[in-house]
Amino acid sequence: MSKTKIAPSLLAADFGNLQQDVEMVNNSDADWHHIDIMDGVFVPNISYGMPVLQAIQKHATKPLDVHLMIVDPDRYITTFANLGAAVLTVHYEACTHLHRSLQAIKAEGMMAGVALNPHTNINLLEDIINDIDVVCLMSVNPGFGGQSFIENTYNKVKSLKELIVKKGATTLIEIDGGVTSKNAAALTAAGADVLVAGSFVFKSNDPITTIQELKNIAG
Numbered sequence: 001m002s003k004t005k006i007a008p009s010l011l012a013a014d015f016g017n018l019q020q021d022v023e024m025v026n027n028s029d030a031d032w033h034h035i036d037i038m039d040g041v042f043v044p045n046i047s048y049g050m051p052v053l054q055a056i057q058k059h060a061t062k063p064l065d066v067h068l069m070i071v072d073p074d075r076y077i078t079t080f081a082n083l084g085a086a087v088l089t090v091h092y093e094a095c096t097h098l099h100r101s102l103q104a105i106k107a108e109g110m111m112a113g114v115a116l117n118p119h120t121n122i123n124l125l126e127d128i129i130n131d132i133d134v135v136c137l138m139s140v141n142p143g144f145g146g147q148s149f150i151e152n153t154y155n156k157v158k159s160l161k162e163l164i165v166k167k168g169a170t171t172l173i174e175i176d177g178g179v180t181s182k183n184a185a186a187l188t189a190a191g192a193d194v195l196v197a198g199s200f201v202f203k204s205n206d207p208i209t210t211i212q213e214l215k216n217i218a219g
Contacts, residue, residue, distance in 0.1 A: 004188050004218035005031035006211055007065050007174070009198030010056065011047055012145045018052070021202065022059040028211040032065040032087070034176070034196045039070040042094055043143035050083060057084040065134075065194075067115060067176065069142050070094065074101055081108035089113030089136050089174075092120055102131045113174070117142060118150050122160045129169045134194065135160060140177030146199045149178030154190050161191030181210075184217045192218075 008030050013021035025033055035056060038047040047069075057064060063086035068076070073090040080088050088110045095101045098114065105112040113134035116122065118141060125135065137156055140147035157173055164171050174194035175187050184195055195218055197211075204210040 004184075004192070004215070005172075005194040006214050006218065007032035007034035007194055007196045008201045008207075008211060009034040009036060009145065009176070009196050011036045012198035012202040014202070015048075015052075018055060019059050022056055024207055025211075026059070026061045028208045029215045030062065030211050032063045032194070033060050034065045034067065034198075035085075036067050037070060038143065042071045042091065043069045045143040050079060053080075053083050053085075060084075063087065065089070065113075065174075065196075067113070067136060068094075069115075074104060077101070077104045077108060081105075081110055085110055087111040087113050087134055089115050089134060091115045091117070091142075092124065093117055099128055099131060102128070106131075115142075115176070116156075118152070122156055122163060125160075126163060126167075129163055129167050129171055132169070132171050134172045134174050136174040136176050136196075138177055139175050139179070142177075147178060149180075149183055154186060157187060157190040157192050179214075181213055181217050184214050185219070188218045 038045050040046040065087040066085040067089045088105045102112040111133035114132050115136035139153040172193040175192045176196040179195045179197045180200045201207050
């Protein structure tokens with residue numbers, strides 16, 4: 001059984017046939033549905049909000065991994081808990097009181113995630129790593145799907161893994177952006193636990209086989 005989780009990003013799904021794509025992920029070897037909520041302020045794009053998440057949740061049989069790319073995410077923590085999020089990830093750059101945000105997420109029974117933009121150093125998490133269930137490293141600049149992978153991500157994964165081990169934390173490392181069958185093995189070798197794949201999965205001719213291949217390559 002593969003230990004690496006695969007989380008197809010529904011940002012790349014066909015919104016005209018969203019139920020069909022959600023059910024495809026349900027029936028695949030994927031572990032989580034990755035859902036990007038964007039507000040057009042924190043990132044230069046607007047994706048979808050609560051009604052679409054509600055529609056996804058109605059059909060999803062696997063955990064919802066919700067990634068908030070929004071300003072002031074604290075306003076909506078309870079809302080996303082009520083909409084069925086299993087993992088709720090907020091951006092380090094969007095939280096003035098990160099510890100408080102993480103405690104609020106956990107209080108609602110969700111796994112608490114922190115996302116870091118490509119320019120944000122993982123050392124900033126040193127004091128709080130034991131409170132984080134998932135660190136989502138952005139391997140592209142957030143906001144748009146289909147971007148190419150930033151090579152420095154491998155170094156960040158290794159540094160983050162060292163920090164997690166040093167602190168005795170159980171934090172999972174998630175990689176979001178530009179993940180393909182070409183870099184999946186190197187990412188897991190560096191220490192990644194969860195791979196988010198959007199365009200690579202949904203733009204392939206056979207997404208179910210593509211997910212299976214990613215799972216096999218990632219190991």
